[in-house]
Amino acid sequence: MRAVILKEIRHILRDPISLTVILVMPIAYLFIFLYSITFDIKRVPLGVVDYQNSSLSRDFLNNLTAHGCFELKAYYPDEASLMRDVSLGKIKLGLVIPQDFDERLSAGSLSYAGWFEGVEGNSTNIARGYLFSGAAGFLLGQAEKMGLAPPLDVRPRYLYNPMLRSRWFLAPGFSAIILMLVATALTALSLVREREEGKVEVLRTLPVNPYAFVAAKALPYVVIGLVDFFITIGMVSLIYRVPVKGGILSLTGFTLLFLFPALSLGLVISSIARAQREAWFLALATTLLPSIILSGFIFPVESMPMWLRIIAEAMPVRHYLIILRSVMIKGVGLAELWPHALVLGLYGIALLAIAGRRMRAWLSPG
Amino acid sequence: MAFSRLTSAIKKEFALLLRDRRLLAPIFVIPVLQVVILSYGATLEIKRIGVGVCDMDMSSGSRRLISAMEGTGYFRVKMVSDPKQITLMLDRREAVIGIVIPHGFASGRNREVQVLVDGSNTSLGQIALYYFTGVIMSATANSLPLDDRVRVIYNPMMKSSWFMVPGVVGLVLLVFTMLLTAIAVVKEKEHGTLEQVIVSPMRPWEFVFSKTLPFVLVGMVQVSLVLTIAVLWFRIPFKGSLFTLAVFGLLMLMSTLSLGLFISVITRTQKQAMMTAYFIAPVLVILSGFMIPVENMPRPSQIVAWLNPITYFLQAMRGIFLKGWGFRELWPQAIVLFIYGTVLLSISTWLVRKRVL
Numbered sequence: 003m004r005a006v007i008l009k010e011i012r013h014i015l016r017d018p019i020s021l022t023v024i025l026v027m028p029i030a031y032l033f034i035f036l037y038s039i040t041f042d043i044k045r046v047p048l049g050v051v052d053y054q055n056s057s058l059s060r061d062f063l064n065n066l067t068a069h070g071c072f073e074l075k076a077y078y079p080d081e082a083s084l085m086r087d088v089s090l091g092k093i094k095l096g097l098v099i100p101q102d103f104d105e106r107l108s109a110g111s112l113s114y115a116g117w118f119e120g121v122e123g124n125s126t127n128i129a130r131g132y133l134f135s136g137a138a139g140f141l142l143g144q145a146e147k148m149g150l151a152p153p154l155d156v157r158p159r160y161l162y163n164p165m166l167r168s169r170w171f172l173a174p175g176f177s178a179i180i181l182m183l184v185a186t187a188l189t190a191l192s193l194v195r196e197r198e199e200g201k202v203e204v205l206r207t208l209p210v211n212p213y214a215f216v217a218a219k220a221l222p223y224v225v226i227g228l229v230d231f232f233i234t235i236g237m238v239s240l241i242y243r244v245p246v247k248g249g250i251l252s253l254t255g256f257t258l259l260f261l262f263p264a265l266s267l268g269l270v271i272s273s274i275a276r277a278q279r280e281a282w283f284l285a286l287a288t289t290l291l292p293s294i295i296l297s298g299f300i301f302p303v304e305s306m307p308m309w310l311r312i313i314a315e316a317m318p319v320r321h322y323l324i325i326l327r328s329v330m331i332k333g334v335g336l337a338e339l340w341p342h343a344l345v346l347g348l349y350g351i352a353l354l355a356i357a358g359r360r361m362r363a364w365l366s367p368g
Numbered sequence: 369m370a371f372s373r374l375t376s377a378i379k380k381e382f383a384l385l386l387r388d389r390r391l392l393a394p395i396f397v398i399p400v401l402q403v404v405i406l407s408y409g410a411t412l413e414i415k416r417i418g419v420g421v422c423d424m425d426m427s428s429g430s431r432r433l434i435s436a437m438e439g440t441g442y443f444r445v446k447m448v449s450d451p452k453q454i455t456l457m458l459d460r461r462e463a464v465i466g467i468v469i470p471h472g473f474a475s476g477r478n479r480e481v482q483v484l485v486d487g488s489n490t491s492l493g494q495i496a497l498y499y500f501t502g503v504i505m506s507a508t509a510n511s512l513p514l515d516d517r518v519r520v521i522y523n524p525m526m527k528s529s530w531f532m533v534p535g536v537v538g539l540v541l542l543v544f545t546m547l548l549t550a551i552a553v554v555k556e557k558e559h560g561t562l563e564q565v566i567v568s569p570m571r572p573w574e575f576v577f578s579k580t581l582p583f584v585l586v587g588m589v590q591v592s593l594v595l596t597i598a599v600l601w602f603r604i605p606f607k608g609s610l611f612t613l614a615v616f617g618l619l620m621l622m623s624t625l626s627l628g629l630f631i632s633v634i635t636r637t638q639k640q641a642m643m644t645a646y647f648i649a650p651v652l653v654i655l656s657g658f659m660i661p662v663e664n665m666p667r668p669s670q671i672v673a674w675l676n677p678i679t680y681f682l683q684a685m686r687g688i689f690l691k692g693w694g695f696r697e698l699w700p701q702a703i704v705l706f707i708y709g710t711v712l713l714s715i716s717t718w719l720v721r722k723r724v725l
Contacts, residue, residue: 023643034651038669039660041491088521089691097518106515113515121690122661123526124412124491130520131498137514138501156481156504158497161458163487171490187646191639276390279551282642283394286543290650291402295409300659301528302492305415310408324461331488338460 006218010192014222024188028180028230032237035176041168045073046129049093051084052077054103062099062112065140071132088117095119095129112141124300162331173244174326175299177234181257182264182293182319185227189268190285192219193361194275202364212365213358216273220265220354227261228254247333256325259343262350263318270353273360293319321345373570377578381552385582395548399540399590400597403533407602410528417496419443420457420466422450429474433504442499451482458486465496522690530605533598534685535658538678540590541617542624543649545583549628550641552579553724558637565725572721580625584618591617607692616684619702622709623677629716633723656682677708 014020048067052059066072072095078084081098088096097116100106106113114137120126163170193216196202205215235253238244246253268285275281295301296314303314314320321342328334336343386392419437423430437443446463448454454466464486472478483500485493505514523530556562565575595613598604627648635641655669656662656678662670673679680701687693687701695702 017640020639020643023647027647031650034669035654038655038665038673040664040666041660043664090697095518111515113517115517116519118518118520120520120523120526121686122531123523123528124531125661125664126520126523127412127498127526128491128494130518130526131494133518134498134514134516135501137516138505141514156483156501158483158485160485160487160493161455163490166487166490166494168490171488187643195639278639279642280390280394282646283391283398286646287394287398287401291405295405300491301410301412302414302417302489304417305411305413306409310405314409327488328459328461332459334459 004218006215007221010219010222014226020188024184024226024230025233028184028234029237031180032176032234033241036169036173036238036242039172041124041128041171042166043125043128043132044070046071046094046125046132047075047092048072049075049084049087049096050077050099051079051081051097052099053101054099056104058107059099059103062103062114062137062140063097065143066133066136069132069136071129071136085117088119091119091121093119094126095133107144110145112137112144162333169242170244170331171327172299173238173242174330175297175323177231177238178260178297178319178323178326179293179299180234181227181231181260182289182322184230185223185261185264186268186271186289187282187285188223188226189220189265190271190275190281191278192223193269193272193357194278194281197276197364198278206365210365212361213354216269216354216358216361220269223265223268224258224261227265228257231257244330246330248329248335252335253326253329256322256329256339256343256346259346259350260318260322260325263346263353264322266350266353266357267318269357270360273357273364289319292317296320297323299323318346318349374574374578377570377574378581381578381582384552385586395544395586395590396593399536399544399594402536402540403594403597403602406532406536407529407598407604410532412491412495412528413525414442414492414496414499416444417442417465417492418457418461418463419445419496419500420448420454420463421445422448422454422466422468424451424471425469425473427474430469433469436506437500437503440499440503442496442503454484458484461486464489464492465500467500529602530690531686532658533594533602533604534689535656535682536598537591537594537613537617537685538620538656538681539653539658540594541587541620541681542627542652542678543645544590545580545587545621545624546628546631546649547642547645548583548586549580549625550631550635550645551638552583553629553632553720554635554638554641557632557724562724572725573717575725576629576717576720580629583625583628584621587621587624588614588617604689606689608688609694612688612694612698613685616681616688616698616702616705619705619709620677620681622713623705626709626712626716629720630712633716633719652676652678655679658682677705677712680704680708 050063063074067074075093084096087093095116095118097114099114103113118126118130160166235246239246267288271284271288272281275284296317297320303311303320306314325339325342328339421434423434434445438445451468457463458466466484468482470478470480481504483497485497487493520526556565599606631641631644635644655673656676657673662673662679665673684698684701687698
């Protein structure tokens with residue numbers, strides 16, 4: 003068993019490109035992605051046709067741009083020219099203020115029309131929310147000025163992440179996905195390589211326990227996974243100042259638990275595939291897109307169709323992401339998260355058993 | 369002579385590709401999977417989102433509000449008796465937002481509705497809050513006199529899939545043609561069959577051409593597959609012309625095939641080639657505006673994105689799919705891609721001649 007572990011370590015160290023991928027990839031990815039991707043939607047380009055052109059209509063526009071959500075790019079003389087720039091995407095929100103804006107406002111109603119260039123649905127949805135709440139805020143302010151009681155007052159308070167920084171939301175997601183990619187991709191090639199190189203025959207002649215062999219193959223990668231985890235968490239908390247409220251110790255424990263199914267999944271792929279290329283495609287198909295889309299990283303799993311939810315819940319990275327986010331941002335621990343931890347543990351056992359069985363089939367002659 | 373030499377080399381590459389049954393399956397299954405997962409999964413609309421409600425008013429007015437919330441289908445309401453329990457529900461992820469309806473809500477004495485939002489999931493929390501505000505505004509008698517007639521064009525339901533699936537065309541072309549080209553050349557290195565190519569009278573461009581042509585066709589088949597499923601099954605609008613799409617596909621292939629050739633120049637084994645491709649692809653994809661638009665990125669990332677040929681291809685795809693654009697609007701993107709394609713292809717062919725052959 004020790005020989006197998008040592009051999010695998012030597013193999014990792016000998017290949018400079020694998021080593022680069024193991025150590026540089028998490029850093030580069032985390033840096034690039036966390037820096038580039040943000041859901042903080044600011045300075046949405048706004049174009050306006052103001053048929054009223056009064057102090058009230060300008061007040062309304064100022065109110066929209068005051069918080070930095072919208073940035074007034076230009077005034078347009080008519081709707082056709084505004085529409086053209088909206089369709090080109092130069093302007094994201096084209097707002098048309100009607101001629102009787104003041105008149106209607108004094109009657110207590112706020113009215114405007116226009117278009118959102120909605121090609122990208124998410125940011126449009128959020129920007130529409132900004133417009134809506136900006137308009138509601140303006141209206142309430144007007145009502146107050148006129149001495150009317152505000153009709154209704156919805157007071158939101160954001161727990162855990164009061165400034166609503168999207169990095170706090172994205173950082174645990176990226177950490178989980180990167181760890182999943184590294185862990186599965188590395189182990190996916192480990193067993194199939196032996197088979198491609200024809201070493202299985204040699205193994206057959208030796209007294210090897212297939213389960214112990216598979217476990218020994220995975221062990222060096224546990225260390226690599228942990229190193230990658232510390233690198234990513236270190237970057238996330240030191241450079242991007244994302245808190246780890248639940249403590250690093252609890253996080254490390256959960257991560258070890260997650261590495262178990264993640265590495266085992268790679269081993270299962272490796273034991274199914276006949277060639278490295280095939281293992282590679284299988285790893286790609288089972289990790290990359292599913293872990294981005296189905297993990298709840300950005301898109302809520304609860305809103306997906308039932309069959310897809312079942313698949314999503316069946317993915318280890320989904321549970322790990324929930325754990326990571328809860329421990330880091332909410333600061334909760336095992337008391338709240340034990341169901342997810344249990345799922346990860348059971349998965350690990352099941353996947354490792356499958357890989358071991360496949361391995362035993364290889365080793366038995368004939 | 370040169371022509372028959374070329375055709376036999378091409379025939380050989382096709383035979384190799386078609387023989388590799390276990391490689392053919394992922395080539396066609398993975399793009400389909402990507403479209404299916406994205407179309408069903410990539411949505412920020414909310415359905416059955418957990419909401420904790422603490423009704424301190426217990427009036428017909430507050431009950432009307434709660435049933436209005438349930439009626440929308442967005443929310444799954446769970447009643448609690450103590451406002452403190454709402455925080456606990458958010459801790460355990462049983463709810464995304466929690467609402468406290470104050471005593472005297474219906475009678476109008478207290479109109480201050482407290483909403484606790486799970487800020488650890490920023491986008492979901494904000495959207496849930498926005499939906500709730502909409503419900504409460506229309507459910508209460510003195511609703512806001514807000515006459516908002518802003519329409520969302522091109523993607524009225526604001527579906528992420530409409531934004532991302534046209535991008536899948538680019539993703540698939542990039543990942544597969546880059547990877548397959550790199551593997552095809554590196555395999556010859558690994559098996560030591562390159563010497564035969566070197567001693568044969570084959571010219572470098574002929575070698576590159578015959579190596580890449582099968583993958584041009586693979587790419588075209590993949591694009592057709594993605595297009596068919598996206599349009600017929602998921603009803604994603606395709607307003608432009610197939611001809612424009614095909615031209616852009618070919619322009620894009622010039623760049624992605626060259627990237628594959630670059631990888632084959634710098635790597636020695638299939639494993640290294642795959643690792644390198646695996647490492648590069650996500651960076652190129654993210655920094656092309658596949659997930660979030662380039663305009664929403666910080667300035668330095670934007671600069672990198674504008675240097676990335678895929679950015680221009682994705683712009684073209686979204687224009688063709690959702691806006692029905694043709695060359696009249698997309699000629700700048702076409703020119704950029706053409707320049708990239710020619711330059712990259714010339715350099716990579718030259719490199720292959722110098723370093724590989």
